[in-house]
Amino acid sequence: MIEQIIVNGILASLIYILMALGFTLIFGIMRIVNFAHGEFYMIGAMVMLMLFGSMGLPYFLAVLLAGLLGGLLGVVAERLLFRPLVGDELAGMIMSLAIGIILQSAILLTFGPAEQSVTRPFSGTWHLFSAAVPWDRTVVAICALLILVIFYLFMKYARLGLAMQAVAQDPETASLVGIEPGTVYASAFGLACLMAGLAGALMAPVYTVGPYMGELPMLKAFVVVILGGLGSLPGAVLGGLLIGLSESVVTTLFSSTIALIVSFVLVLMIVVVRPTGLLGRGAR
């Protein structure tokens, strides 16, 4: 049972981290709390429903296209709607809420309100010690890990990744050394939405898909980044692992309602004891 609890927790954590990294990246660079992040997750899943579920495209190609479409949509949203609001946290938050509602409604009108199922590309389970691990979630976990490694390498070694870190640390100094903030903003927003789209596309065959499916992952991402530290990338990883594992333990031993309470109690404690989060920096 302990093995199963750990496996369940890690599988859930990886998706939370994927969502939270994009969410915290946008905040770290643009100081915008993007409440539409869950809707980019939902867009990825709906594109997956069309490309893989209806049109029969190969699974991995459909996941990639769904992620890219999410990213492209993110770049367009940043350029047209968020750019004028960079640094204005309240206006950015309201804009993101509006975009979230518009995207939900657009999908509602296009696909209808009922939750739909996407064909499972992988079925069956394998065993890790005594834990049963479904193949579809294993593939999701491997893909999520791969995305996280690529993201880490990109942020650590790519010029654009380094530029993003520089802007996140000090935008004025970054622009003095020739970093164009506009390019960084668009790239960061696109990258965050790409990751949300990929997460949605990966999870589409695991759960059901519908216009409102982004609300819960968004809530989890928010909890994770508050716990880890808003704007902190390592914090998102740590927060994701903590929330995923604590949920798994508490739900198995008690109930999902208690698990939800525990998540928020953890957040409350962090906010009181360490307002910047576990690995967050002080206000810029």
Place this chain on the structure above:
Amino acid sequence: MRYRTVLRSAIVALGLCVMQAWAAEPIKIGVIAATTGGGAPWGLAAVQAVKIKANEVNAQGGLDVDGERHKVEVIAYDDKYRAADAVSAYNRLVRQDGVKYVYIMGSSGTLAVKNQVEDDQVIGLTTSFSGKAIDADTKFMFRVFSISANYIPSLIDWLKEHYKERRVFLANPNDETGWDQDQLTARLFKERGYEVVGRDLYERNQKDFQPLFTKIMATNPEIIDLGSTSPATAGIMIRQARDIGFKGRFLKTGGSGPRDIVAGAGKEAAEGMISTLYADPNNAGYRRLANEYKKVYGQEPNEILIAYYDATSILMRAIQKAGDINDTAKVAQSFASVLPMDSAQGGSITLGGKQMWGVDNQFLTPMYIAAIKDGEAVVVGKAK
């Protein structure tokens, strides 16, 4: 020339007749249901069933009440299965839209507006499974179909007769409907000699059930009853339970929707699941309504369609019997005289409930027991 004049006069006369018919005050029926989210299969069927009946009545020139023909209008609002949204929808329907007949789908919504329905003297028609939806003081709230408390005893008896499994785990959503279902089924299973090895209430928006099933597996159940879980969620739950290694039987004692369950779980995972059905999917009367629904949504409806259609037919008769579309007290009293009445799928609908709830404000409708076989719901028995 003369022919044209006659034709024009006829058209004008016909137009006047139609205008006169529509000039009478319309009968407005409100529907508060979850048309989005996991409960959408129920909610969409509920709204569409009332619309199908309204269209049929309107196609005949409206409802004839005391010599005057009234058009039937349907106004539907989505409450997302939330009590607060149901209250907002109710206030909008009654205070702004001037509705006097309101369907309320969910238990939390029904209980939230229950007192208002009585104070406003609005006819409330509910599909709440909650035992608290109607009581001895209720005058204007009616439950429009048989619920768990009515049919579960005979369902469990049927189960006991046909299968030897006796260890059951109960999983229900953490809301009014789920709590009621949990308490009721726990009691009834125990009374009939079953061992309830565990009970859990999960959040309605939850999608990851691996931790829950890890816990359930530790109790070694032979049957998992998904109670009042919505069909789409039940599908995901069955799939995840099979993934984690559950090989026993699934049962669904509350609500219906085998098609959505199979869509979410897959044919293989859902095989053998036992649930109740509001309608026999192959019944000719039901098929006619299902095809009407399919014209709008392109999908098969949830079988709850029949309950809302039949209830609207009964309501129309009760309004006719009362002779005044605004005298809701008279309409409420008329239900007793228009029932029993035949369902669109055959079988008789009666009025009852006094023994269980202290008031005869419940329509007792036919219920079927179904088993999933090769991805299809097959009627295997009838619940009493």
